[in-house]
Amino acid sequence: MTKHFHEFRDPIHVFIKLDSDERKVVDSYPFQRLRNIHQLATSYLVYPGATHKRFEHSLGVMELASRVFDVITNPRNLHEKIKDLIPEITLDNKLQYWRRVLRMAALCHDLGHLPFSHAAEDDLLPEGVDHETITVELIRSEEMQQIWQSVTPPLRTDDIIKLAVGPNKTKGIVFSDWEAVLSEVIVGDAFGVDRIDYLLRDSYHAGVAYGRFDHFRLIDTLRILPKSTGEDDDSIEPALGIEEGGLHSSEALLLARYFMYSQVYFHPVRRIYDIHLKDFLMEWLPRGKFSPNANKIVEITDNEVLAAISKAANNSSKKAHESARRFVGRKHFRLLYQRHPDDTTINPEPGKTIFESATSRFGVQSIRRDNYTQKSASSDFPVLCNDGRITSSISKSSTIQRLPVASFDYVFINPEYVGEGHRWLKRNRLKILIENTNLIEEE
DSSP: OOOOEEEEEETTTEEEEEEHHHHHHHHSHHHHGGGGSBTTGGGGGTSTTOOOBHHHHHHHHHHHHHHHHHHHTOGGGOOHHHHHHOGGGGOHHHHHHHHHHHHHHHHHTTTTOOTTGGGSHHHHSOTTOOHHHHHHHHHTSHHHHHHHHHSSSOOOHHHHHHHHHOGGGOSSOOOOHHHHHHHHHHHOTTTOHHHHHHHHHHHHHHTOSTTOOOHHHHHHTEEEEEEEOSSSTTOEEEEEEEEGGGHHHHHHHHHHHHHHIIIIITOHHHHHHHHHHHHHHHHHSGGGSOOSOHHHHTTOOHHHHHHHHHHHHTOTTSTTHHHHHHHHTTOOOEEEEEOOHHHHTTOSOHHHHHHHHHHHHHOGGGEEEEEEEOSOOOOOOEEEOTTSOEEEHHHHOHHHHTOOOOEEEEEEEOGGGHHHHHHHHHHHHHHHHHHTHHHHHHO
């Protein structure tokens, strides 16, 4: 059967090409739904151009995944030890199969996202369920299974799941070393193309330069390298790493991520809109949560949520009217306090302390707090040095050693009290921080 080829114009990658089998995935109901899921949740209310969707991001991830695959499997780029660790990397029929699986997995990696992506996932799904859980269920759905079986040769569903969500998000599925490396290509912490595409794409649409870096140089210098597991001197496993010549590009990627989180993803107005959205959904959804059933999740997009918000905002008798009114009318809570380094020398948790005092003063309905600290900023990956030795990125790069951790702690106040709140905080901030320090230490 003759395959037809298709292409999409794309502002980041210029042209994204796909064949007729991949087009079946793009035309599927779960994938078309991504046209109506904002990539950056409510960020478009701060950055007007940030209206792009998970649809085009997923196409971009597929494009980058195959570029990386072609580089790391090129015979000229193979480390001698890798040929022994991953024998299938020298077999053309195996490579063709896994390249196809990788591209399909890249297309499917975000299928399970809730409306507005990450904005409300943590609190609005049952415990133990996340968007990866739903992604796995959709990859196994009847519609997608028919696509996997129609490909020649047929694709194994579990292979697509492994590469789409990675070993940390799959239960009861065993990964070979080869499969683990390929999953790194999509969702890896260091060089995952999911991250590469969203940084480039989000930066472009938000109209900022923070997320840009030389991804061409980065991809061209990626390699599969032997990495010591630390168990004993001879214990090694393959991992996605980089040649020394691409180290600066990898540093730029990690710095771009830090700046995008600090300046765009953690923008206080975006964060408070996420809170108002979550408040609305908790009142609007049955029992205050999304169903973990994938068939029900795919029936809800940002469109249905926005329509419900519009109706509730225009009718004071509607459930969740207050949260909807804040969302539609830009009546969002205002920033009252943002953690300051000087305050942490007085009180180890100034955000928590001021939040509790402000809640006592203005009432629980008038104050919100939002805080997050990145678990780790640095990424440890192997670096192939110019002299042939392989070392750790952390030991090789002082920049990676000193990468800052993205972190914020915001306290917001009802706009009706914003003037009074700032005057109150200006008068009482120091007293609040000092008097509550002992209580925090006792806890």
